[in-house]
Amino acid sequence: MTTKSSSRFTKSQSPDQAFGPPLIGALLRMPWEVVQRRMLQRLHEHGFDDLDAAHLNVFQYPGPQGAKPSELAARLRVSKQALNYLLGELERLDYLERRPDPDDLRAKRVALTRRGTSAIDVIRDAVAVLETEWEQQLGRQRFAQLRALLQELNQASSG
Amino acid sequence: MTTKSSSRFTKSQSPDQAFGPPLIGALLRMPWEVVQRRMLQRLHEHGFDDLDAAHLNVFQYPGPQGAKPSELAARLRVSKQALNYLLGELERLDYLERRPDPDDLRAKRVALTRRGTSAIDVIRDAVAVLETEWEQQLGRQRFAQLRALLQELNQASSG
DNA sequence: CCGTATTGGTAAAGTGACTTGACCCTACAA
DNA sequence: TTGTAGGGTCAAGTCACTTTACCAATACGG
Numbered sequence: 196m197t198t199k200s201s202s203r204f205t206k207s208q209s210p211d212q213a214f215g216p217p218l219i220g221a222l223l224r225m226p227w228e229v230v231q232r233r234m235l236q237r238l239h240e241h242g243f244d245d246l247d248a249a250h251l252n253v254f255q256y257p258g259p260q261g262a263k264p265s266e267l268a269a270r271l272r273v274s275k276q277a278l279n280y281l282l283g284e285l286e287r288l289d290y291l292e293r294r295p296d297p298d299d300l301r302a303k304r305v306a307l308t309r310r311g312t313s314a315i316d317v318i319r320d321a322v323a324v325l326e327t328e329w330e331q332q333l334g335r336q337r338f339a340q341l342r343a344l345l346q347e348l349n350q351a352s353s354g
Numbered sequence: 355m356t357t358k359s360s361s362r363f364t365k366s367q368s369p370d371q372a373f374g375p376p377l378i379g380a381l382l383r384m385p386w387e388v389v390q391r392r393m394l395q396r397l398h399e400h401g402f403d404d405l406d407a408a409h410l411n412v413f414q415y416p417g418p419q420g421a422k423p424s425e426l427a428a429r430l431r432v433s434k435q436a437l438n439y440l441l442g443e444l445e446r447l448d449y450l451e452r453r454p455d456p457d458d459l460r461a462k463r464v465a466l467t468r469r470g471t472s473a474i475d476v477i478r479d480a481v482a483v484l485e486t487e488w489e490q491q492l493g494r495q496r497f498a499q500l501r502a503l504l505q506e507l508n509q510a511s512s513g
Numbered sequence: 514c515c516g517t518a519t520t521g522g523t524a525a526a527g528t529g530a531c532t533t534g535a536c537c538c539t540a541c542a543a
Numbered sequence: 544t545t546g547t548a549g550g551g552t553c554a555a556g557t558c559a560c561t562t563t564a565c566c567a568a569t570a571c572g573g
Contacts, residue, residue, distance in 0.1 A: 217415050217416075217505070217508070218415065218478065218481045218482075218485075219389065219481060219484070219485050219488075219501060219504075220386065220389040220390070220393070220414075220415070220481050221414065221415035221508075222501065222504040222505060222508060223382055223385050223386040223389060223504065224386050224389075224414070225508050225511075226382050226504070226507050226508060226511065227379065227382040227383050227386050229511050230378065230379040230382060230383075231379070234379070249559080255379075255380065255383070256376050256377065256379070256380035257376075263521075263522095264521080264522070265520080265521055265522075273560085274560080274561070274562090275521075275522070275523090276522090276523080276524090276560080276561075276562090277559075277560055277561075279522075279523075280558095280559065280560070281559090284559095296521095299520090299521080299568075299569075300567080300568055300569085301520070301521045301522065301567065301568045301569070302520090302521055302522080302568090303521080303522075319377065322377045322378060322379050323377075325378070326377075326378050329378075329507060329510070329511075332506075332507070332510040332511075333503065333506060333507065333510075337503060337506075340499065340503065341500070341503040341504070341507070342378060342381065344492065344496060344499065344500040344503070345378070345381035345382065345385070345500070346376070346381060347491075347492060347496075348385050348488060348491070348492065348500070349376070349380075349381060349384050349385060351488070351491040351492075352384075352385065352388050352488075352491075408530080422550075422551095423550080423551070424549080424550055424551075432531085433531080433532070433533090434550075434551070434552090435531080435532075435533090435551090435552080435553095436530075436531055436532075438551075438552075439529095439530070439531070440530090455550095458539075458540075458549095458550080459538080459539055459540085460538065460539045460540070460549070460550045460551070461539090461549090461550055461551080462550080462551075
């Protein structure tokens with residue numbers, strides 16, 4: 196019933212601000228950007244200073260371990276060439292290897308090196324630290340609630 | 355699922371995943387990406403098909419209206435040259451104008467055109483639709499809770 | 514089996530969204 | 544005044560991509 200006519204909705208009342216209060220988009224984006232920066236910062240502090248944001252995408256959940264390059268490309272919504280370029284970089288920097296798939300002679304599989312898994316450990320740690328910070332700000336219970344709600348949201352819109 | 359044979363795992367407790375359960379990072383990122391795709395999709399459907407993800411950043415909360423290019427550059431964490439490049443595109447595509455700042459002869463101010471504000475209306479509408487979808491999935495109360503928690507989180511880490 | 518289509522990956526060339534470095538003009542404080 | 548910082552732009556270079564094309568292996572319908 197709220198959305199039958201969008202007239203009142205879309206016209207913002209304040210003239211010099213196109214947006215009113217933060218939309219759910221911004222509310223999700225801003226903390227995610229905090230996480231992202233934190234991950235990069237920690238990685239750089241721990242000697243993985245040859246990684247940048249683009250590389251980070253490859254390590255993103257659920258991680259590249261065992262995946263086929265084309266799988267990863269689809270997951271990250273980039274062309275397989277673009278992804279292969281990234282994989283080349285990461286292989287050169289000794290974060291992973293591309294090994295032949297034993298079950299399909301066309302395919303390859305990504306295998307993390309020791310350095311690669313170490314980097315992922317740093318990432319997980321960085322996020323863990325941030326989580327405890329947020330936990331303190333929101334309270335344990337409320338933070339747990341937030342996490343649960345986000346989890347539910349992700350399950351719903353996984354398609 | 356896949357072969358159990360490759361069970362040389364990192365210090366992560368979960369078997370064949372370098373990551374265990376989704377970290378808060380992924381939980382924030384994934385719905386944000388849903389929002390992002392939805393915004394672009396809606397824009398393209400409504401005739402704003404000359405916009406891409408990079409342009410969207412400029413329109414992000416709280417929007418470019420009245421801002422100085424250098425402000426926007428800092429906000430988006432890109433160089434002022436990079437941002438100026440984007441503004442050039444958006445000006446050429448008739449989404450905004452760069453006008454001289456009346457109070458500072460060095461500066462310019464971004465002013466949205468009619469087409470620009472229309473695009474923002476579409477964005478807000480797209481997010482509003484998604485919000486009602488999520489509201490139905492989580493329930494009104496729980497979704498309101500989620501929004502409140504996210505708002506709190508953003509206030510905390512605004513610095 | 515065969516022939517065809519599909520899938521996984523690569524190579525090469527082009528490009529465009531950036532970067533770095535320089536510069537100009539204005540503002541402001543000393 | 545001067546010196547310094549801030550806002551913006553121009554120009555050149557770069558590299559992370561895209562596009563196009565192609566090969567090899569697999570899947571599948573007969």
